[in-house]
Each structure stands twice: as structure tokens, then as C-alpha cells.
Amino acid sequence: MESPATALTFRDATDADIDALVELIESAYRGDASRAGWTTEADILEGQRTDPEGVLEVIKSPDSRLLTAEQDGAMVACCQLEHRGEYAYFGMFAVRPTLQGGGVGKAVITEAERQARAIWGVTEMHMTVISVRDDLIAWYERRGYRRTGRMTPFPYGDERFGLPQRDDLQFELLVKPLT
Secondary structure (H helix, E strand, O other), rough: OOOHHHHHEEEEHHHHHHHHHHHHHHHHHOOOOHOOOOOOOOOOEEEOOOHHHHHHHHHHOOOOEEEEEEOOOOEEEEEEEEEEEEEEEEEEEEOHHHHHHOOOOHHHHHHHHHHHHHHHHHOOEEEEEOOOHHHHHHHHHOOOEEEEEEEEEOOOHHHHHHHEOOOOOOOEEEEEEEE
């Protein structure tokens, strides 16, 4: 059987991908469809995870790229890379729920790190994760990211980020040296 890493094709997203990207990101994190995978946030957040305007903003930003991964011609994963000086920010990461746990996510994050080093020459990757997502944080730790204990507040009241189902949400900064 072919491994997910060799079966994936990577490219930068374009305007034509916006609807597919919004559907992919929403399916990985929100609603019943997200429960097919392990990255669901359905129990802590309802509402939207992103919208076409947010995706377009990432695609059009001169310091950002929205990397897509395709398998057999279908978009199966994506992530945002943003150049922020000495480091790159990793976000908007989504893998189709039915493919989670099969190595696609690991292949995408590995490629994102490689591209950030090669294109921008950065020495670190940063990301923020909702601090109560212990399983997700553990997954990133297995890939070399470390918890910093540096927290930023969740944007309560801004429905663009979802409708919180609990009052203790915050983001923790995770960092990985890229060598």
C-alpha cells in the first residue's frame, strides 16, 4: 500500500479553492461530520471555524501561503504558513476527518516545516492551540513542538471564531526549532 506522504501532491491555494477549503476546514473541526476524525472541536465550539473571507485573506496576504494537499485529485488537507520574521506561523491546519490518523497530517506538517525553512529561512515554527485540546497538543509534542505556557485569550464574542461551549478557552503558544 502506498504511504500517505508519497500519495500527496502539494500546491498553494488559489481563489478557485476557497469553497473547497472552507468545507474542508469546517468538516475537520465543526459539526457531526467532524466527529469522524479525532480533531473535532464540536464539544467545545459550535458555529463556524472559518469563512470565505478569512480564507481569501490568507491566500492574498503577501506574507502568507495556504498550502493544500491533494490525493487522487481531491483536496484532503491544508495549512496556513505565515512569515513573521525569524519564525513562521502554522495555522488553519485541517485534514479530511475520514483520513485522520493515517499519516496525512504528519506528511503535511513535515512539508510545511520544510517549505518554511526553504522559502523563508526561518529557524522556528510557532502555532497556537486551544489549551484544553490535550490530545491535539500531545500530537504536536510528538512532532517536536513544545508547550511554552504563554497564553492568549480566546476571542469570546467574535462569532467568526465559533460559539464557545465553555468559559475556560485560551490559546497556548507551541514552538518548534527548525534545524
